Amino acid sequence: MYKIDKNSNNITKLDQRLFSDLGFKERENLQEWIAKNPDILGEDLLIIQKEYDGFNNTNERLDLLALDKDANLVIIENKLDDTGRDVVWQALKYTSYCSTLTTKQIIKIYQDYLNQYEHNEDATTQILDFLEIEEDDLILNRNDQRIVFIANNYRREVTSTVLWLLDHSIQVQCFKATPYSMNEDIFLQIEQIIPLPETKEFMIDAKEKEKEVTSKSKIVAQTETILVEFWKQVKDHFAKNNLHYIDNVKANTNYYIGFWKGQGKFNMVLGRHSLRVELYIDNDKDKKVFDAMYQYKDEIESKYDGTIIWERLDNKKASRIKVEMPQDILDTLTNWKDKETWDIRINWFSKEIVKFYDAIYPIWSKI
Secondary structure (H helix, E strand, O other): OEEEEOOOOEEEEOEEOOHHHHOOOHHHHHHHHHHHOHHHHOOOOEEEEEEEOOOOOOOOOEEEEEEOOOOOEEEEEEOOOOOOOOHHHHHHHHHHHHOOOOHHHHHHHHHHHHHHHOOOOOHHHHHHHHHOOOHHHOOOOOOOOEEEEEEOOOOHHHHHHHHHHHHOOOOEEEEEEEEEEEOOEEEEEEEEEEOOHHHHHHHHHHHHHHHHOOOOOHHHHHHHHHHHHHHHHHHHHHHHOOOOOOOOOOOOOOOEEEEEEOOEEEEEEEOOOOEEEEEEEOOOOOOHHHHHHHOOHHHHHHHOOOOOEEEOOOOOOOEEEEEEOOHHHHOOOOOOOOHHHHHHHHHHHHHHHHHHHHHHHHHHHHO
16 A cells, blocks of 8 residues: 655555554454444444344354344454454354344344443334334344454465355455554555455345345335335336436335435435435545535525435435425325325425425536
């Protein structure tokens, strides 16, 4: 890794180091960095426990336990400068233990974590907000669990076993964590080495195809069917009204549908508590993009007939600008699955996306 010096138009090599030489510890340091910044693994993860030891008839404990956006458990094992020989076997044991955890048990695990570290926030609410689903659809750990390894050096027997597991449809990822230094400054690089990022999408597609033939819970399957039908009706309504924002977007099983414009995505969202239209700004951890937009707040709001909500989301890598359906309208509606309310929701989406986009995009295109 090199540091770029613009003034001299040159680069300076950083010194690759070992965690142990720098005095860092596995649990106190590397594990804490991951727990506080799970997005370094390249996706949105919700850490629900660390040093989990709630397995029956064993004193073993896994490093970090997380949920991904598909409501699946992710077992995270971090090592410092060397994985050791038994890390894969260790992780497989933990994964087998976690495979039997029910939704209720997982919520309890997360609630214990919140009570200890996050000032007694409600676990169910946090999970629903993270997954952006309704409570009736909350089923956790319904698919195979995932394993994530993080270490500075991987032994050959470890990588060989991981590749074999991948070939047999076990979801495993290996990340290489490398510290660097320059004078008094210390840097950390995290990069995925197995599977290589360029092959990951193909492997996910193959796994998704396999999931299609796997039976799903009745409630979730029904919800996904209704979501696809709802978004198809949204697309039909847009097409009839010459609104071409989502012409090339397929109706899907998500609670949102949208279209990308550069680094941001304009979404229409069936939220847990309200409908919203938003600009979701991805990869904005330093908030430079959001802050640049916020400088034009008065100009944007003057062009929009309604209330715009600015969400910097300081603890997340993304940020958001949104409008929500007024509460007085929302109060007249029943559950979104009631098709008799769909026309009201679809009409609101079609009206607000035009107003919102026209107010936001001229500034967004500059930023």
